[in-house]
Amino acid sequence: MRRVVKRLKRWLYLGHRWLGIATCLLFVIWFVSGVVMMYVGFPALTEAERRAALPGLAWDRVTLSPEAALSAAGQTRFPRELRLAMLDREPVYRIVAWDGGQHTVSAADGRSVTNIEAEVALAVARHDPRAVRPQLLGAVDRDQWSVTARYNALRPFHLVALGDPHGTRLYVSARTGQIALDTSGQERFWNWLGAIPHWIYVTPLRAQAELWRDVVLWVSGVAIVGAITGLWVGLLRVRVRRRYASGLISPYRGWAVWHHLGGLVGGLTLVTFIVSGWLSMNPNRWFGPRAPTQAMLERYAGVVEPRFNLDLDRVRTAACRALAEVRFGWQTGQARAVLTCREDPPVVCCSPVSGAVDGESVRIAEAARRLLPEASITETVLLTEEDAYWYSHHQQRRLPVLRVKFDDPDATWFHIDPVTGEILGRADRSSRVYRWLFNAPHSFDFLFLLSRRPAWDAVVWLLSAAGLVISVSGVVIGWRRLR
Known part of the structure; x- marks a missing residue:
């Protein structure tokens, strides 16, 4: 021995x-x-950066209804996303199907927008508040910063340098005309010493x-x-x-x-x-996955047909200052529109959601029962402060947020925006274990330290x-x- x-x-x-x-x-x-x-961090377009680059919405040029836009795009189900925004000076509907496909339809004349010329991409880039002397750098299909599959539906890109002191570059989709990604000179330099070797991000x-x-x-x-x-x-x-x-x-x-x-x-x-x-x-x-499934979201919406019966005139009357985008959707069978503004909080139009957080929490929690109809809700909590499972570190979390807990076998939680009713995240037992097995020991994401x-x-x-x-x-x- x-x-x-x-x-x-x-x-x-x-x-x-x-x-x-x-x-x-x-x-x-x-x-x-x-x-x-x-x-x-690795370059990504934040929501604040995306919103700031959107031109003001030209309501006077919008003649097509959301339902007509869905028909023009050939949608057989209500899509994952339906937005009304500007493509330079033209209002367009941006549609993201459940299979990840992207469609752009002109809100002025109903034509499909499928090919964005370089000059249009340059005009889109000029709306970015960081733009000083925008310049086209050429076409890009896949490079070090746009390598992941999340950009596949938007490829190829027009690469535009904004000419600002930070060396910012925008990736404007040649398919849809939307800005998909931005990188700065600092990000490009430090990522060669950071995320690229750390994650073995060889293109x-x-x-x-x-x-x-x-x-x-x-x-x-x-x-x-x-x-x-x-x-x-x-x-x-x-x-x-x-x-x-x-x-x-x-x-x-x-x-x-x-x-x-x-x-x-x-x-x-x-x-x-x-x-x-x-x-x-x-x-x-x-x-397990951390995003709600298509079936969950469709049950929560209450509508699967490609229809939208909300009158655009009613949405116009609710418009806020510096309106940049309108997101159309359904919640428990009722049409709603969320108006995104550059200077004000989002405005919810033409549905029972009124924006009063305390009063709407109960109604939204009742609607949340549709997410897991085979299970019961065990607890509903309105979080006004961050906690161990909802905190900002390398990503900004919205507050307040409604946490709804279910008694299903996976002990699932959903985080819901109490103003707009949007599902912000899903966390089952395995994802909460992952938080303590990865985030805590690898990034030391402990609130007593982060704060x-x-x-x-x-x-x-x-x-x-x-x-x-x-x-x-x-x-x-x-x-x-x-x-």
């Missing part, structure tokens, strides 16, 4: 040595890029979503084994009472002692970071520094071993 244990230890040491050589440089990259990502690989997911899972999985074996070896080699001849608790010297002692101090943190990062890829699809920045920054910097001591020393030791 003693010989067996000795041989197993030998394989443990050898396994950690070569797994460490294979992954130590990755750990350095992950820790450095993770610190960068604390402050610079040819990321373009194949499932292959990219498998690569990240396997690479991080191998790194997990290397980290766990290292922590194990470090504990086996430490002597606290009967120290080594040098007087240290470690038998090593030079970079090796930094690696050993750093691993004892920060090894658990390193394992936590890499395991939670691996879980972020949802291995084996353990964690006391820079305390959160200091903690993450300190833990990242401990991880860097382990990984940098591992790179040096590995390089010397290879030599």
Whole structure:
């Protein structure tokens, strides 16, 4: 048995040595890029940026009804989204079907808009308040910043530089004319040190979503084994009472002692970071979806036919200042229009939703029963402050928000805007577990830290520094071993 244990230890040491050589440089990259990502996220068009670039809605040119627009687009069901906005100087209906297809129909004459010329894209970009000297840079189908599948229905793009001090570039869809993405010079620079190496966002690989997911899972999985074996070896080699001849608790010297002692101090943190990062890829699809299904949303709407019987004249009378967009939809069988304004809060028109939060919460909660008709509502809470499951970190959360809990087998929660009635999110038991297995240990999304920045920054910097001591020393030791 003693010989067996000795041989197993030998394989443990050898396994950690070569797994460490294979992954130590990755750990350095992950820790450095993770610190960068604390402050610079991957480029995306925020709702505030999108809204600010919308021209004022020209009501006098709108002659087509929403129902006629759905007919012109060939819709057989009421779509996921139906919006009225401007395409430069022309009002258009933007339709997002349930299959992800995008359709644009002129609200002036009912024609389908399918091809946006470069000059029109340039005119669209001029409405952005950041525009100084807009300039066309050419056509883009897929590049480093527009690589994900979420943009597939909008490709290709006209790339427009705004000529502002921040080096902002807009991606204007050549299919629909809407702005899909913006990037700044700072984002483009820092993401090469942040999200791109951290997520292995190599464009040819990321373009194949499932292959990219498998690569990240396997690479991080191998790194997990290397980290766990290292922590194990470090504990086996430490002597606290009967120290080594040098007087240290470690038998090593030079970079090796930094690696050993750093691993004892920060090894658990390193394992936590890499395991939670691996879980972020949802291995084996353990964690459920966080968006409501089509069936849920259609039950909540109460209408599936491609019709809309709301008179546009009634919507016009409710228009707010600097009206930029109107979203049409149904809620429990009643037509409604949400008017988006650049300067004022959204206005809900022509439905029982009045905008009084307290009074409407009960009615919306009753309507929410349609989301899961086979289950009962166990609790309805109006949140006016952030909590552990609804908080702003790298994304802005709306408040107040109505949380409706169900007693279905998945213990599902829905978050609903109490003014507009929009479903903002869905969280079942698995997604709440995911919040504690990924967000909490990987990003340290604890409210007592997030609400006391820079305390959160200091903690993450300190833990990242401990991880860097382990990984940098591992790179040096590995390089010397290879030599």
